[in-house]
Amino acid sequence: MLVDLGIDLDKVNRTGFYDIDVDPSLDLFAEIEKLKQEKNAIVLAHYYQEPDIQDVADYIGDSLGLAQKAEATDASMIVFAGVHFMAETAKILNANKKVLLPDLKAGCSLSDSCPPPLFKKFKEAHPDHLVISYINCSAGIKALSDIICTSSNAKAIVDSLPREQKIIFAPDKNLGAYINKTSGRDMLLWNGACMVHEIFSLQKITKLKERHPEAKLIAHPECEDAVLRIADYIGSTTQLLKYTQTDKSSSYIVATETGILHQMQKNAPSKTFIPAPPDNACACNDCPHMKLNTLEKLYLCMKYEVPEIMMDEELRLQAKKPIDRMLELSRQFGLV
Ligand code: 13P
Ligand code: SF4
Numbered sequence: 001m002l003v004d005l006g007i008d009l010d011k012v013n014r015t016g017f018y019d020i021d022v023d024p025s026l027d028l029f030a031e032i033e034k035l036k037q038e039k040n041a042i043v044l045a046h047y048y049q050e051p052d053i054q055d056v057a058d059y060i061g062d063s064l065g066l067a068q069k070a071e072a073t074d075a076s077m078i079v080f081a082g083v084h085f086m087a088e089t090a091k092i093l094n095a096n097k098k099v100l101l102p103d104l105k106a107g108c109s110l111s112d113s114c115p116p117p118l119f120k121k122f123k124e125a126h127p128d129h130l131v132i133s134y135i136n137c138s139a140g141i142k143a144l145s146d147i148i149c150t151s152s153n154a155k156a157i158v159d160s161l162p163r164e165q166k167i168i169f170a171p172d173k174n175l176g177a178y179i180n181k182t183s184g185r186d187m188l189l190w191n192g193a194c195m196v197h198e199i200f201s202l203q204k205i206t207k208l209k210e211r212h213p214e215a216k217l218i219a220h221p222e223c224e225d226a227v228l229r230i231a232d233y234i235g236s237t238t239q240l241l242k243y244t245q246t247d248k249s250s251s252y253i254v255a256t257e258t259g260i261l262h263q264m265q266k267n268a269p270s271k272t273f274i275p276a277p278p279d280n281a282c283a284c285n286d287c288p289h290m291k292l293n294t295l296e297k298l299y300l301c302m303k304y305e306v307p308e309i310m311m312d313e314e315l316r317l318q319a320k321k322p323i324d325r326m327l328e329l330s331r332q333f334g335l336v
Contacts, residue, residue: 012304012307013306014104014307022299028052028056028295028296028298029052029055029056029295031299031303032299033056035299035302035303036058039076039302040075040076040077041075041077042058042069042075042077042078042079043057043058043079043081043298044059044066044070044078044079044080044082044090045059045060045061045081046060046061046062046063046066046081046082046083046086046237046290047060047237047238047241047259047262047263048082048237048259048260048291049082049259049293050291050294050295051259051262052295053081053295053298054262056295056298057081060263062150062151062152062238062239063136063150063151063152064135064152064153064236064238064330064335065152066080066082066086066089066090067086067089067090067093067135067150067326067327068327068330068336070089070090070094071094073094075097076097077097077098077099077100077302077305078090078094078097078098079298079301079302080101080309081293081298082101082290083101083106083107083108083111083287083289083290084101084104084106084107084108084111085108085111085135085138087100087101088139088309088311089323091309091310091311091316092139092142092311092316092319092320092323093320093323095313095316098305099309100302100305100307100308101293101301101309102292102293102294102297102301102307103292103293103297103307106289106290106292107289108194108289109193109195109196109289110136110171110194110222111141111171113171113190113191113192113193114138114141114170114171114190114192115140116138116140116141116143119141119144119170119171120144122190126166126168126188128166129168129188130147130165130166130168131144131145131146131147131168132146132148132157132158132168132169132187133145133147133148133149133170134148134150134151134154134171134172135148135149135150135323135326136171136172137170139311139315139316140315140319141170141171142318142319142322142323143318143319145322146322146325147325147326147329148322148323148325148326149326150326151175151220151221151235151236151239152236152238152239152330152335153326153333153335154175154179155179155182156329156330156335157326157329158179158183158185158187160333163185168187168188168189168190169187169188169189169190170189170190170192171192172190172222173189173190173191173192173193174194174198174221174222174223174224175221175222176189177189178234179221181225193222195288196256196257196285196286196287197224197255197256197257198224199278199279199285200223200224200227200255200278200285201278202226202230204277204278204279205227205230205253205276205277206230208253208274208277209230209253212251212274214249215249215251215252215253215272215274216232216247216252217230217232217252217253217255218231218232218235218240218243218244218252218254218255219231219234219255219256220234220236220237220240220255220256220257221235221236222256223255223256227255231255233247237256237260240256240260240264241264241267244264244267244271244273245267249271250270250271250272251271251272251274252264252271252272252273252274253274253276254273254274254275254276256276256285257285257287258284258285258286259286259290261273261275
């Protein structure tokens, strides 16, 4: 299908908007607002998105908040400024809505670390285990799971199960180990990890703490145990953000993806937020997948309504069951 601008929409739907220039004189904020009205669209953004995208979003949240918003919205179109598994979750919850992702290549190293055929074999080797999967996984893994969790509700979900219940936890070994430690369980862990949260340097963080003795270290539970051990507070992105608003300290070393600093600084302008140093030469702890989305791609994707998340209906229904279970448990726990 060729439209007036010479854009092959079928190709874009398979690959994304990669080489298309947007007229630099356009006010993209105003254009996106117009498109939202015209198309009855909602823009959902994760805290790891670039600041401009966060500023134009209707809702910014962590993975749980975003799934809850996707479930509750009455918009006709969901534009998901996040990564593929997040948009896919929104589609699983909304068979009849159009769900768009500005860049289809926005994947997730953690999700990729758990291929469904391998996980199926692992599950079959432990038939007496219940499967709890972190939402950072593909629909194929969700379909093989009993309950989905996020970093906000993982401990509450695990704690709600009988102590004798054997559990497989996938795909994040660091979050799984943290839940094992805090809930006194011995869940079987899939050996997956997030490339962003595994990169923090304990040595550099320790030095930074010496230089800023007043700063508290706050960390996401996807970080390795060595970092979590010295953290003053551990939580999901929303929990970290709330902590920095209510806690009395004036500065924080933040061990998660840097996108969250935008809301932290906005909500507490007088406080200082220092990104935790990673163990790499570029000193960058951006998620390369999250940062594939740009304001330009967001605009183009809303204008042309591609790339769209498509799903096999049988897979969708299978993957929906453990997500529904998570959403129901979260309601019961008052996590809304
Ligand atoms: P939360 O959104 O649950 O804080 O998880 C962070 C993350 O890694 C999302 O990819
Ligand atoms: Fe995946 Fe890590 Fe990026 Fe989150 S931060 S999307 S877990 S690679």
